[in-house]
Amino acid sequence: MGLCMSLAGRDIISIRDFTRFDIDHMLSAADQMELQAKSGSDILRGKIMATLFFEPSTRTKLSFESAMYRLGGSCIGFAEPSTASVQKGENLSDTVRVVENYADVLVIRHPLEGASRLAGEVTDVPVVNAGSGSEEHPTQAILDIYTMKREFGHIDGLKVAMVGDLRYGRTVHSLAYALSLYKDVKLCLISPDLLRMRHEVLEDIGRNIDFEEGKDLGKILGEVDVIYMTRIQKERFADLAEYEAIKGSYRLTQADLKHCKKGAIVMHPLPRVDEIDADVDGTIYARYFRQVWYGVLSRMGLLALILGAIT
Amino acid sequence: MSQVGKAELYVKKIRNGTVIDHISAGYALDVLKILNVTGKETNTVGVVINVPSKHIGKKDIVKIEGGELKPEDVDKIALISPKATINIIHEYDVVEKKKVSLPRDITGIIKCGNPVCISNSKEPVSSLFHVQEVEPIRLRCHYCNRTMEKKDILKQF
Numbered sequence: 064m065g066l067c068m069s070l071a072g073r074d075i076i077s078i079r080d081f082t083r084f085d086i087d088h089m090l091s092a093a094d095q096m097e098l099q100a101k102s103g104s105d106i107l108r109g110k111i112m113a114t115l116f117f118e119p120s121t122r123t124k125l126s127f128e129s130a131m132y133r134l135g136g137s138c139i140g141f142a143e144p145s146t147a148s149v150q151k152g153e154n155l156s157d158t159v160r161v162v163e164n165y166a167d168v169l170v171i172r173h174p175l176e177g178a179s180r181l182a183g184e185v186t187d188v189p190v191v192n193a194g195s196g197s198e199e200h201p202t203q204a205i206l207d208i209y210t211m212k213r214e215f216g217h218i219d220g221l222k223v224a225m226v227g228d229l230r231y232g233r234t235v236h237s238l239a240y241a242l243s244l245y246k247d248v249k250l251c252l253i254s255p256d257l258l259r260m261r262h263e264v265l266e267d268i269g270r271n272i273d274f275e276e277g278k279d280l281g282k283i284l285g286e287v288d289v290i291y292m293t294r295i296q297k298e299r300f301a302d303l304a305e306y307e308a309i310k311g312s313y314r315l316t317q318a319d320l321k322h323c324k325k326g327a328i329v330m331h332p333l334p335r336v337d338e339i340d341a342d343v344d345g346t347i348y349a350r351y352f353r354q355v356w357y358g359v360l361s362r363m364g365l366l367a368l369i370l371g372a373i374t
Numbered sequence: 375m376s377q378v379g380k381a382e383l384y385v386k387k388i389r390n391g392t393v394i395d396h397i398s399a400g401y402a403l404d405v406l407k408i409l410n411v412t413g414k415e416t417n418t419v420g421v422v423i424n425v426p427s428k429h430i431g432k433k434d435i436v437k438i439e440g441g442e443l444k445p446e447d448v449d450k451i452a453l454i455s456p457k458a459t460i461n462i463i464h465e466y467d468v469v470e471k472k473k474v475s476l477p478r479d480i481t482g483i484i485k486c487g488n489p490v491c492i493s494n495s496k497e498p499v500s501s502l503f504h505v506q507e508v509e510p511i512r513l514r515c516h517y518c519n520r521t522m523e524k525k526d527i528l529k530q531f
């Protein structure tokens with residue numbers, strides 16, 4: 064893959080498809096969007112984005128739509144597979160081949176893993192993976208990385224703790240891949256045994272960066288620059304007692320943050336349930352709401368890049 | 375006579391048929407499964423397990439009187455025994471000898487072990503794996519990125 068490969072027309076399926084150069088390129092595109100977002104822009108006027116959400120995710124859909132509208136583009140799509148053609152038994156490949164006639168870019172969320180990869184192979188229109196099974200969620204990873212870049216000025220050398228459900232949480236897989244493209248990044252993977260990160264992911268990222276696995280957030284709180292919290296879903300546990308026993312140890316409160324490193328930040332892909340106490344919101348560490356704003360900027364940048372409005 | 379030659383004698387020569395040699399030690403029975411040999415057939419089938427081999431330490435050998443291997447069976451054998459050789463026997467002589475070969479990408483012959491992989495859904499698409507390691511075999515699903523190892527592959531035969 065050439066270093067200067069343009070992103071115009073490309074699919075955004077998996078972070079594994081990109082080089083550090085590509086990701087840096089996406090981050091600087093996001094930087095360019097701050098002004099456009101505030102003053103309004105029409106660089107995507109006449110372009111249509113279709114959101115095909117076979118699985119509901121209001122926030123991700125809103126974020127993409129906001130990004131598209133802020134650049135002057137238009138949006139069509141569905142978020143309720145029950146009302147869509149899916150209900151009539153049409154497969155994804157056919158749906159994509161129909162909708163590609165209606166739009167310039169397709170944003171797909173699907174419960175099955177690899178769905179976006181397949182969609183990208185049956186159409187020439189660029190496809191953006193907005194989450195497929197528990198596999199990957201690349202645009203979330205890009206916004207997460209962008210948040211770190213904005214908050215620290217760099218990604219190289221950061222020590223990042225990922226906490227909670229590292230097995231089924233699709234955002235953490237993509238984020239781990241993205242971080243592994245940078246230099247001297249150290250990952251602390253904190254989870255209950257049942258929810259440890261998949262070996263495929265560890266194997267891939269282990270080739271490039273250091274990681275350690277653990278169960279105790281308290282132990283590493285004083286060392287990390289980023290505390291990336293995720294939600295642990297009750298449904299993952301066969302035994303509810305087991306869930307009750309561990310859930311408290313993956314919850315962050317203002318009191319815990321007394322022990323954290325100066326300048327550390329707390330992130331979360333949202334929605335949260337109770338893994339970050341509301342008393343953290345007002346602290347200097349909380350970044351999860353600003354992260355949402357960075358999400359709009361980074362999706363604006365991505366759409367502008369793949370639709371060829373910027374280079 | 376070489377050691378390999380001697381190993382051949384563990385089972386009587388067949389007149390017409392196929393000898394599958396250099397099967398990874400311990401996998402002869404899996405090869406029989408791939409070939410749908412149940413033991414209820416009427417033709418002669420010879421199986422030798424754990425014979426010393428010059429090239430691969432120990433190996434298994436399967437001899438089947440009559441019949442030919444289907445190409446998809448050869449591909450499956452390559453998955454579990456990448457060094458296997460297929461000898462076609464005619465009137466006690468080897469008339470053709472070929473090595474199985476594992477392509478870099480494997481299409482269609484096995485399914486992805488991940489039940490929520492798109493390749494296991496009603497989509498008009500075949501499974502596709504990229505070979506990461508040959509021995510022991512490790513495949514990555516092109517679609518969901520999960521790995522499949524020998525034990526996962528054997529479950530499907």
Ligand SMILES: [Zn+2]
Binds near residue numbers: 487488515519520
């Ligand atoms: Zn798969």
